[in-house]
Amino acid sequence: MSAPETSQVSHPDGRVELSEPTALTGRFANPELVPVPIAKRKWTTYNYFALWMGMAHNIPSYLLASGLIAIGMNWLQAFMTITLANLIVLVPMLLNSHAGTKYGIPFPVFARAFYGVRGANFAALLRAFIGCAWFGIQTWVGGQAVYVIVGKFAGDWWTDAARIFGQPWSIWLGFLLFWGFQMAIIWRGIEAVRRFENWTAPLVTVGFLLLLGYVLIKAGGFGPIFSQPSQLGWGADFWKVFAPSLMGMIAFWATLSLNMPDFTRFSSSQRRQVWGQVLGLPTTMSFMAIVSIMITSGGIVLYGEAIWDPVELASRFDSAVVVVLALLGLGLATVSANLAANVVSPSYDFSNAFPRRISFRVGGLITGVIGIVIMPWRLIADPNIYIFAWLNFYGGVLAAVAGVLIAGYWLRARARLALAELYRERGRYWFRGGWNWRALVATVIGAVFAVGGAYGGPFPEDGLIPLLKMFYDYSWVAGFFAAMLTYLALSVFGSAARVPSEYAGTDGENR
Numbered sequence: 001m002s003a004p005e006t007s008q009v010s011h012p013d014g015r016v017e018l019s020e021p022t023a024l025t026g027r028f029a030n031p032e033l034v035p036v037p038i039a040k041r042k043w044t045t046y047n048y049f050a051l052w053m054g055m056a057h058n059i060p061s062y063l064l065a066s067g068l069i070a071i072g073m074n075w076l077q078a079f080m081t082i083t084l085a086n087l088i089v090l091v092p093m094l095l096n097s098h099a100g101t102k103y104g105i106p107f108p109v110f111a112r113a114f115y116g117v118r119g120a121n122f123a124a125l126l127r128a129f130i131g132c133a134w135f136g137i138q139t140w141v142g143g144q145a146v147y148v149i150v151g152k153f154a155g156d157w158w159t160d161a162a163r164i165f166g167q168p169w170s171i172w173l174g175f176l177l178f179w180g181f182q183m184a185i186i187w188r189g190i191e192a193v194r195r196f197e198n199w200t201a202p203l204v205t206v207g208f209l210l211l212l213g214y215v216l217i218k219a220g221g222f223g224p225i226f227s228q229p230s231q232l233g234w235g236a237d238f239w240k241v242f243a244p245s246l247m248g249m250i251a252f253w254a255t256l257s258l259n260m261p262d263f264t265r266f267s268s269s270q271r272r273q274v275w276g277q278v279l280g281l282p283t284t285m286s287f288m289a290i291v292s293i294m295i296t297s298g299g300i301v302l303y304g305e306a307i308w309d310p311v312e313l314a315s316r317f318d319s320a321v322v323v324v325l326a327l328l329g330l331g332l333a334t335v336s337a338n339l340a341a342n343v344v345s346p347s348y349d350f351s352n353a354f355p356r357r358i359s360f361r362v363g364g365l366i367t368g369v370i371g372i373v374i375m376p377w378r379l380i381a382d383p384n385i386y387i388f389a390w391l392n393f394y395g396g397v398l399a400a401v402a403g404v405l406i407a408g409y410w411l412r413a414r415a416r417l418a419l420a421e422l423y424r425e426r427g428r429y430w431f432r433g434g435w436n437w438r439a440l441v442a443t444v445i446g447a448v449f450a451v452g453g454a455y456g457g458p459f460p461e462d463g464l465i466p467l468l469k470m471f472y473d474y475s476w477v478a479g480f481f482a483a484m485l486t487y488l489a490l491s492v493f494g495s496a497a498r499v500p501s502e503y504a505g506t507d508g509e510n511r
Helices: 045-056 059-070 075-103 107-115 120-154 169-186 190-200 206-219 222-226 236-252 254-259 270-303 310-315 320-353 360-373 383-412 419-423 437-451 466-472 475-491
Strands: 008-010 016-018
Touching (some): 045 270, 059 075, 059 320, 075 236, 075 254, 075 270, 107 120, 107 383, 120 169, 120 310, 120 360, 120 383, 120 437, 169 320, 169 360, 236 475, 254 320, 270 310, 383 437, 383 475, 437 466, 437 475
Antiparallel strands (some): 008 016
16 A cells, blocks of 8 residues: 655755655554654754763773774774774764754665665665674673672672573573663663663763773873783784774774664754764764773783773772672663664664564564574674674675665765655655665675675685685775665666655755
8 A cells, every 4th residue: 555645845954844744654654664743853962962972882882992902902003993983984874864864764764765665674674683683792791790790799609600501590690681671661662762861871981980990090090001012013913903993993883874864863953963973973982992991901900911891800800889880880881872772773674674563662672582592692702703703794784785875865866855755655766576676786796895705703714705805804995885886887777766856956955
């Protein structure tokens, strides 16, 4: 059943809405997927700054810098790599965010314009399953924090509990408790997530600052920490790992560079969401990086080794008060990041796949279940696997999707979409059977260029496809540009997601 006729209304600030959004009642619409009316787009610059503070200040982002220290970089090399990566990934993030603010649509609906109304599920589910894995990773480290906190009071019967599947049963219990707490919040809906982010944003740094303060006191100040030498130097050994490390750092937010429309659809203006992200992402991640670097380097001074996991490092502290307060702060930070980055978007993605059957809440529950099944404890067992296998591989795949979206929206459609058509069967974005083969081919080619040569860790040393091994060190860049150029080339040979003439010029400037 096709969506009823409804016209799009353009506002002076460039934002667009439908005259009758409730008319979108077909099989490809539900309350979570239809455009947000202008009256309900209320998020401010602070909301986006708080969102990024909540998402960036968490244990997995801490592991980025501590992982670079663990593989041999010094503080300056690690800080430079992470800061540069976040400035790079901010660009595609802002480019894709524009559509969410302008049209009030989430990422999977945005993808319909270029992948097709059905084909968008391909891009959305790629992003969703990676989000599920991240949800599992965040929940696992949060569960570890619960395990350590309870162990400080419960004693040996808890910390030395009988093992199940190689881990004490008490760790599994902490994992499940942490999982259930997050599911309870997401079940209350997107507004509950926004309120939680606003409340926790000023507090999430407490745990990390406590860890830092304790390490500084015990290590004798900043001097011993910043004097830690690089094991790689500044020669060939460093530059050999710099490029793949940079790609891994970019890949950390490759998911959000796609699905920020899930959040910017609620923005009260383009300016507010842009400034919120510009002020939020680079600053919070740079702060997180320098704190992680100092704590990890301090751990080397104190314990003679680079302990990249802050939960394990905190468990070695003598002061139970410091351990409990620090890990409570870290746990709060992890919940905040997990809800925003790894549950909201997969929930929309699963809902997009089955709009009439899966609501935002049910999508969140599916995310939580897959996050357990994927066995996240294996993905963060080693910094080399975490950075060079996990981050680089999925980052390259999602970069291909980003290349298609940016080429389609900015270079082909010129930031103009026929809003109601995104929900219409056999309409403008139906292509062939609901799929745009050009976008699919471009994505596959970009992904093959990016990760076809994957090597190291679980991959063959010569690469999955030896001829493409040289591209894997530049996986995100290779995937992004290969997909973008392929999509543009294929689009020359036929129509591909251009706005119909009756909408051209009706929606204001491309703000």
